[in-house]
Amino acid sequence: MWAASNVKVGDCLAAASVTLRRYLKLGAIMAKSKFEYVRDFEADDTCLAHCWVVVRLDGRNFHRFAEKHHFAKPNDSRALHLMTKCAQTVMEELEDIVIAYGQSDEYSFVFKRKSNWFKRRASKFMTHVVSQFASSFVFYWRSYFEDQPLLYPPGFDGRVVVYPSNQTLKDYLSWRQADCHINNLYNTVFWALVQQSGLTPVQAQARLQGTLAADKNEILFSEFNINYNNEPMMFRKGTVLIWQKVDEVTTKEVKLPAEMEGMKMVVTRTRTKPVPLHCDIIGDAFWKEHPEILDEDS
Numbered sequence: 001m002w003a004a005s006n007v008k009v010g011d012c013l014a015a016a017s018v019t020l021r022r023y024l025k026l027g028a029i030m031a032k033s034k035f036e037y038v039r040d041f042e043a044d045d046t047c048l049a050h051c052w053v054v055v056r057l058d059g060r061n062f063h064r065f066a067e068k069h070h071f072a073k074p075n076d077s078r079a080l081h082l083m084t085k086c087a088q089t090v091m092e093e094l095e096d097i098v099i100a101y102g103q104s105d106e107y108s109f110v111f112k113r114k115s116n117w118f119k120r121r122a123s124k125f126m127t128h129v130v131s132q133f134a135s136s137f138v139f140y141w142r143s144y145f146e147d148q149p150l151l152y153p154p155g156f157d158g159r160v161v162v163y164p165s166n167q168t169l170k171d172y173l174s175w176r177q178a179d180c181h182i183n184n185l186y187n188t189v190f191w192a193l194v195q196q197s198g199l200t201p202v203q204a205q206a207r208l209q210g211t212l213a214a215d216k217n218e219i220l221f222s223e224f225n226i227n228y229n230n231e232p233m234m235f236r237k238g239t240v241l242i243w244q245k246v247d248e249v250t251t252k253e254v255k256l257p258a259e260m261e262g263m264k265m266v267v268t269r270t271r272t273k274p275v276p277l278h279c280d281i282i283g284d285a286f287w288k289e290h291p292e293i294l295d296e297d298s
């Protein structure tokens with residue numbers, strides 16, 4: 001009697017263990033198919049630890065895009081404000097961006113040194129920034145170009161560069177702002193010569209060949225009565241976006257005692273938002289005024 005029931009228990013245990021093994025094997029197959037090895041072909045694009053990660057995007061063939069959409073020359077405020085709106089959206093939607101800088105058809109976004117967003121994968125940083133920016137450009141187009149329909153879908157390229165120190169990051173941003181200054185000074189004189197003096201683009205180009213910054217300033221001043229230093233800061237310096245506390249004032253209907261029913265109250269909320277500045281970032285003053293940007297723990 002005892003022997004018989006022992007056999008039965010033993011049989012049951014053996015059967016259960018076979019079933020369990022079968023399930024485990026099936027689970028393993030489901031989790032790891034024979035095709036799984038193709039993952040090994042994916043390149044590791046982790047950005048080096050503790051470095052600043054910069055994503056720069058740039059409009060594709062915007063020379064043509066600006067012509068087709070009748071951008072003002074040399075600077076179109078609508079286009080520059082739209083670019084900044086898109087960059088603010090990128091900063092608000094994505095994580096860990098501490099500062100952004102934009103000019104012309106480009107914007108650079110700097111991720112925190114210690115960001116671990118998507119395990120620091122360069123492709124994730126770049127594709128999220130560029131796709132969010134491009135969809136925002138189309139989404140907000142009409143708010144900035146009321147009378148100018150968007151004629152075709154614009155595109156943007158992107159690249160990722162890592163900078164190992166605060167100095168190299170500051171030099172990177174200085175390089176982009178110096179580029180803004182050089183191009184804007186050239187374009188301001190070039191278009192004054194074409195639009196106001198009636199030179200052809202080829203003649204204007206020949207006139208400016210070999211001129212230094214001082215010569216260009218002199219042409220602007222003596223021939224067009226333009227003091228370059230009085231040109232709008234947004235054109236000369238580009239746009240810096242940093243996080244700042246902003247008071248948002250809204251009127252709200254709030255629940256009040258019966259005798260005050262229906263009254264509205266002004267509510268002030270403090271929010272941290274990406275705020276545009278048009279200032280020099282090459283000198284030390286900006287960095288001394290905003291030490292939190294380069295803060296080790298940022």
Ligand SMILES: Nc1nc2c(ncn2[C@@H]2O[C@H](COP(=O)(O)OP(=O)(O)OP(=O)(O)O)[C@@H](O)[C@H]2O)c(=O)[nH]1
Binds near residue numbers: 066072079
């Ligand atoms: N009129 C006008 N044109 C602008 C403005 N901002 C950008 N652009 C145009 O956009 C161009 C941007 O230069 P690039 O990015 O070097 O050149 P691109 O034509 O976009 O070509 P790729 O970037 O190489 O695809 C400028 O050369 C201008 O032709 C603007 O405010 N007004």
Ligand SMILES: [Mg+2]
Binds near residue numbers: 058
């Ligand atoms: Mg471009």
Ligand SMILES: [Mg+2]
Binds near residue numbers: 058059104105106
């Ligand atoms: Mg460009």
